[in-house]
Amino acid sequence: MDSTAETTDGYQAWSEVTPDAARRLLVAAVEAFAERGYHATTTRDIAGRAGMSPAALYIHYKTKEELLHRISRIGHDKALEILETAASAPAAAAERLDAAVRSFVRWHAAHHTTARVVQYELDALAPEHRSEIVALRRRSDAAVRRILSEGVRAGEFDVPDVPGTTLAVLSLCIDVARWFNVDGRRTPDEVGALYADLVLRMVGARPAAGTAPKR
Amino acid sequence: MDSTAETTDGYQAWSEVTPDAARRLLVAAVEAFAERGYHATTTRDIAGRAGMSPAALYIHYKTKEELLHRISRIGHDKALEILETAASAPAAAAERLDAAVRSFVRWHAAHHTTARVVQYELDALAPEHRSEIVALRRRSDAAVRRILSEGVRAGEFDVPDVPGTTLAVLSLCIDVARWFNVDGRRTPDEVGALYADLVLRMVGARPAAGTAPKR
Missing domain, CATH: 1.10.357.10 (Tetracycline Repressor, domain 2)
Structure with missing residues (x-):
């Protein structure tokens, strides 16, 4: 299992999170927090990793x-x-x-x-x-x-x-x-x-x- | 043992680090990294915790x-x-x-x-x-x-x-x-x-x- 598999696995593990955009943001947040730590991560970083705009993130999550x-x-x-x-x-x-x-x-x-x-x-x-x-x-x-x-x-x-x-x-x-x-x-x-x-x-x-x- | 004791203990644990200013900076860095994570901590934060200026930090450590x-x-x-x-x-x-x-x-x-x-x-x-x-x-x-x-x-x-x-x-x-x-x-x-x-x-x-x- 490589890191792609962990990501895929992670993605499937969050199947209860809907809609799809909310789930993608959650997977992106896990990766960002793990790499840089919670305090060094911005909502802009998370949105970027998920291929979304900061405004699109705020539709699903009010705060980091x-x-x-x-x-x-x-x-x-x-x-x-x-x-x-x-x-x-x-x-x-x-x-x-x-x-x-x-x-x-x-x-x-x-x-x-x-x-x-x-x-x-x-x-x-x-x-x-x-x-x-x-x-x-x-x-x-x-x-x-x-x-x-x-x-x-x-x-x-x-x-x-x-x-x-x-x-x-x-x-x-x-x-x-x-x-x-x-x-x-x-x-x-x-x-x-x-x-x-x-x-x-x-x-x-x-x-x-x-x-x-x-x- | 409270958190002050841990700090004191930590301070004594770094006795091999000299001079005293270098040791104080190391103890401050441990506290800052533990609280906020390495990536969210700046050398300015560390100098501030040690009651020193960023310039004084650079005398002892070139980088974070x-x-x-x-x-x-x-x-x-x-x-x-x-x-x-x-x-x-x-x-x-x-x-x-x-x-x-x-x-x-x-x-x-x-x-x-x-x-x-x-x-x-x-x-x-x-x-x-x-x-x-x-x-x-x-x-x-x-x-x-x-x-x-x-x-x-x-x-x-x-x-x-x-x-x-x-x-x-x-x-x-x-x-x-x-x-x-x-x-x-x-x-x-x-x-x-x-x-x-x-x-x-x-x-x-x-x-x-x-x-x-x-x-």
């Missing part, structure tokens, strides 16, 4: 912050959906944690440009938007914490510090967006598989019934 | 990029020193990995503002400076990989993918700079202790001689 908020909201909604889907599956805790880590990592690798903007520009959000995003982040945290707590209760996991381990698991997955390189030697799926294994070790997962016990 | 390079170089030198010291200690692999993670995490928590600039503005470095920094990062990576490989050879660790696990260990520690909050509930030491335990689990560390075996 509105663009960042829209990007952040869609990214955080997607993250929450991934983690809540995994947490609610009718499966053992180890299987749910494996699925949560794999899909969360895959998203951060495949959409690393968007994920960097979403993760590193939180401070640029207006206070009311920041509160809204922090609430979504708390729910993502709660989804992972729930899997760990249920795994401990079921005797599947050995986790002395559930909130701290939750934080570490999410942090490990999120940082994939920083280092992931489309020209690197691992695909998003391969990083997902590696990280799922490392996280199951972190929580001291016992092997599922039917496999040889490790202790 | 020279300031970023100096910050990045000092930060990466420190990271490498921490990891190579831990890797070279005359101790078992588990003890060396524990020390490496604790001190690397402590540094990223205590100096999170500097660490964010160092980690997130790599693309803004001039090509020759970027190559120099990438070489330092490869050596940091090698120090951790060495501990893992030696642990595997000594039968202390069970690590199916040494390069991937090395990447994950460094990534976990580096991301502390993103989420660490001086008003949060954990001190840098506490995060270091938690993370050392999680990393020892990731590598399947066997208990040291003299403690009860886990398997």
Whole structure:
């Protein structure tokens, strides 16, 4: 996957944004924010990248912050959906944690440009938007914490510090967006598989019934 | 530790930078880059924060990029020193990995503002400076990989993918700079202790001689 693919991928990822001009502007904003940072980007830069005039941009977004908020909201909604889907599956805790880590990592690798903007520009959000995003982040945290707590209760996991381990698991997955390189030697799926294994070790997962016990 | 403490701490951390005016400018640059991003910061902003004129800045640094390079170089030198010291200690692999993670995490928590600039503005470095920094990062990576490989050879660790696990260990520690909050509930030491335990689990560390075996 090259940077064109990330852009295309990004474009498809924003399918809920209509009309087409609003979506093109959002994709252009992600690229500009990722390259130069939020504060160094002007609405004129974004309109230019989208092949539009500044006046055409204002039809869809009143401010640059509105663009960042829209990007952040869609990214955080997607993250929450991934983690809540995994947490609610009718499966053992180890299987749910494996699925949560794999899909969360895959998203951060495949959409690393968007994920960097979403993760590193939180401070640029207006206070009311920041509160809204922090609430979504708390729910993502709660989804992972729930899997760990249920795994401990079921005797599947050995986790002395559930909130701290939750934080570490999410942090490990999120940082994939920083280092992931489309020209690197691992695909998003391969990083997902590696990280799922490392996280199951972190929580001291016992092997599922039917496999040889490790202790 | 509040943000003043981070600034003070940062100021002491730059003790190798002389004269005093050059050091004040470096601390001001770290704060400005962290707040607004490298591209949105001007040398005038940096001089102003340091209580100096733009002309006084140019006595010490010819360009904004020279300031970023100096910050990045000092930060990466420190990271490498921490990891190579831990890797070279005359101790078992588990003890060396524990020390490496604790001190690397402590540094990223205590100096999170500097660490964010160092980690997130790599693309803004001039090509020759970027190559120099990438070489330092490869050596940091090698120090951790060495501990893992030696642990595997000594039968202390069970690590199916040494390069991937090395990447994950460094990534976990580096991301502390993103989420660490001086008003949060954990001190840098506490995060270091938690993370050392999680990393020892990731590598399947066997208990040291003299403690009860886990398997």
